[in-house]
Amino acid sequence: MPLLPWAVYATAWIQVLATPVIGITLLMIIAERVFHIGFFDPALGGDPVLYQHLFWIYSHPAVYIMILPAMGVITEIIPTFCQKRIFGYKAIAISSLAIAGVGYFVWGHHMFTSGMSKEAIWTFSLLTFLVAVPSAIKVFNWVATMYKGSIDLKPPLLYAIAFIFLFSIGGLTGLVQGALATDIQVHDTSFIVAHFHYIIFGGVGFAFLGGIHYWYPKMFGRMYNFRVANIAWCFLFIGFNLLYFPQFIIGVEGMPRRYFDYLPQFTTAQQVSTIGGYILGIGFIILIVNLFRKNGAKATANPWGGKTLEWRLASPPPLENFATPPSVPDNPYDYE
Amino acid sequence: MDHLELQRDDIGAKLGMWIFIFTEILLFGGLFLVYAVMRHRYMADFHLASLQLNTFIGALNTIVLLISSMTVAMSISAVQKKDKRMATILLSITLLCAVIFLVDKYFEWGHKISISLYPGTDLMQSLKHGYILFFSLYFFMTGLHMLHLIIGAVILIVALVKIRMGLINDEHYVLLENGGLYWHLVDLIWIFLFPLLYLVT
Numbered sequence: 133m134p135l136l137p138w139a140v141y142a143t144a145w146i147q148v149l150a151t152p153v154i155g156i157t158l159l160m161i162i163a164e165r166v167f168h169i170g171f172f173d174p175a176l177g178g179d180p181v182l183y184q185h186l187f188w189i190y191s192h193p194a195v196y197i198m199i200l201p202a203m204g205v206i207t208e209i210i211p212t213f214c215q216k217r218i219f220g221y222k223a224i225a226i227s228s229l230a231i232a233g234v235g236y237f238v239w240g241h242h243m244f245t246s247g248m249s250k251e252a253i254w255t256f257s258l259l260t261f262l263v264a265v266p267s268a269i270k271v272f273n274w275v276a277t278m279y280k281g282s283i284d285l286k287p288p289l290l291y292a293i294a295f296i297f298l299f300s301i302g303g304l305t306g307l308v309q310g311a312l313a314t315d316i317q318v319h320d321t322s323f324i325v326a327h328f329h330y331i332i333f334g335g336v337g338f339a340f341l342g343g344i345h346y347w348y349p350k351m352f353g354r355m356y357n358f359r360v361a362n363i364a365w366c367f368l369f370i371g372f373n374l375l376y377f378p379q380f381i382i383g384v385e386g387m388p389r390r391y392f393d394y395l396p397q398f399t400t401a402q403q404v405s406t407i408g409g410y411i412l413g414i415g416f417i418i419l420i421v422n423l424f425r426k427n428g429a430k431a432t433a434n435p436w437g438g439k440t441l442e443w444r445l446a447s448p449p450p451l452e453n454f455a456t457p458p459s460v461p462d463n464p465y466d467y468e
Numbered sequence: 469m470d471h472l473e474l475q476r477d478d479i480g481a482k483l484g485m486w487i488f489i490f491t492e493i494l495l496f497g498g499l500f501l502v503y504a505v506m507r508h509r510y511m512a513d514f515h516l517a518s519l520q521l522n523t524f525i526g527a528l529n530t531i532v533l534l535i536s537s538m539t540v541a542m543s544i545s546a547v548q549k550k551d552k553r554m555a556t557i558l559l560s561i562t563l564l565c566a567v568i569f570l571v572d573k574y575f576e577w578g579h580k581i582s583i584s585l586y587p588g589t590d591l592m593q594s595l596k597h598g599y600i601l602f603f604s605l606y607f608f609m610t611g612l613h614m615l616h617l618i619i620g621a622v623i624l625i626v627a628l629v630k631i632r633m634g635l636i637n638d639e640h641y642v643l644l645e646n647g648g649l650y651w652h653l654v655d656l657i658w659i660f661l662f663p664l665l666y667l668v669t
Contacts, residue, residue, distance in 0.1 A: 160608070
């Protein structure tokens with residue numbers, strides 16, 4: 133099957149197995165407030181670090197829930213706009229499952245400063261470095277797919293390329309946090325904030341916007357203006373980087389996170405961030421107005437030359453899609 | 469009714485129920501994790517606090533639930549053999565066992581509440597930390613289990629009504645199977661709870 137279903141499948145496993153843990157943790161918090169049952173309250177013999185463990189045992193897999201479908205979307209966009217089959221299909225499928233699996237064992241990297249033992253710390257650190265490997269494999273495979281492809285620089289591909297760049301920055305700075313020594317420096321600073329915004333906004337957000345631009349003709353039966361979409365992309369890309377890159381720098385210099393005020397030495401960076409935020413906002417307005425204006429040309433069944441099944445249907449697809457079951461090819465990315 | 473038949477997917481229904489059961493196991497698993505950590509920390513206090521529990525009633529509840537698991541499994545066989553009367557009797561015994569369990573719980577909890585031995589009281593705050601945690605875990609785990617037991621009983625009541633109405637029959641019994649599976653889960657959780665709470669002395 134195409135790699136987006138593989139990504140969604142891996143995500144489903146994480147959702148099923150991780151969510152109950154936050155469920156029971158929240159129930160315990162409710163019990164603490166309502167029934168004075170104090171598993172996490174030191175006054176009643178409880179342990180707040182236990183709460184942290186339970187919280188992060190869910191919340192780390194949760195971020196993989198966020199990124200895996202986004203990676204699946206990117207894996208659909210790139211072959212279409214390079215008119216080339218995906219490089220390393222099996223590697224990408226298996227790495228989705230590997231991220232889901234190994235992601236269960238790294239939660240302690242959110243708690244390096246909580247008073248854990250040295251053994252626990254280096255175990256979590258090692259596993260965190262391991263879980264980065266499947267993500268890196270995907271990045272290499274996407275780039276390898278583009279190599280010698282017939283590149284068609286349409287808006288969806290712009291977002292996919294931006295994803296690769298921004299996700300890579302986010303991922304590499306994640307390694308800074310995964311190593312204990314550097315994490316002590318950057319823990320609870322705006323470096324962390326910048327890291328996860330590069331992953332979630334630069335990664336998931338841009339993949340989401342790329343997906344919207346990719347499937348928009350299929351969903352709504354109309355094309356949109358490419359030039360305006362590209363301009364919106366420029367504003368978003370520049371605005372995003374202006375907003376979040378300075379946060380890396382001042383984070384290392386000591387700017388704490390979750391503070392509304394800052395020391396005078398951080399003023400320039402914060403002002404640059406603010407300008408970036410406004411540019412980002414303008415970009416969103418341009419994007420939304422462009423997509424809401426339903427006055428583009430009528431969309432054909434396959435405006436991008438994609439090979440997956442959705443492109444065999446009219447845009448938008450008729451009720452119940454296929455009148456008879458379609459013939460499913462062995463290779464979902466049959467470009468050659 | 470015809471359209472419903474076209475959409476029917478018994479394998480999918482059973483698979484969905486199994487996945488849901490895994491999530492429930494993980495839900496209680498979080499509690500078992502908390503129990504393990506706290507027991508390790510306050511080993512002696514847990515031993516002593518557990519003496520306050522009535523092991524006889526706990527054992528009785530265990531046997532009652534085991535019998536109810538057996539009868540619900542037998543009721544599925546009865547439906548498969550088109551024996552509506554037997555299926556009704558067996559499911560009714562299962563539900564009777566559920567009621568017995570709840571009555572036992574009422575007496576157990578009632579006794580603790582009458583001597584002020586429950587979370588939030590001044591008596592509880594005055595005890596040692598290990599005791600407080602043991603009783604917190606006792607009430608929370610058995611309470612959450614009891615909630616699941618009531619949910620399971622409601623599902624089985626619905627199944628019983630459908631058997632009487634002929635909607636569950638030898639060709640169409642996946643709801644009873646899933647209800648039985650859920651009931652087995654409720655039983656299984658109790659099988660773990662009983663030794664952890666009552667038999668640690």
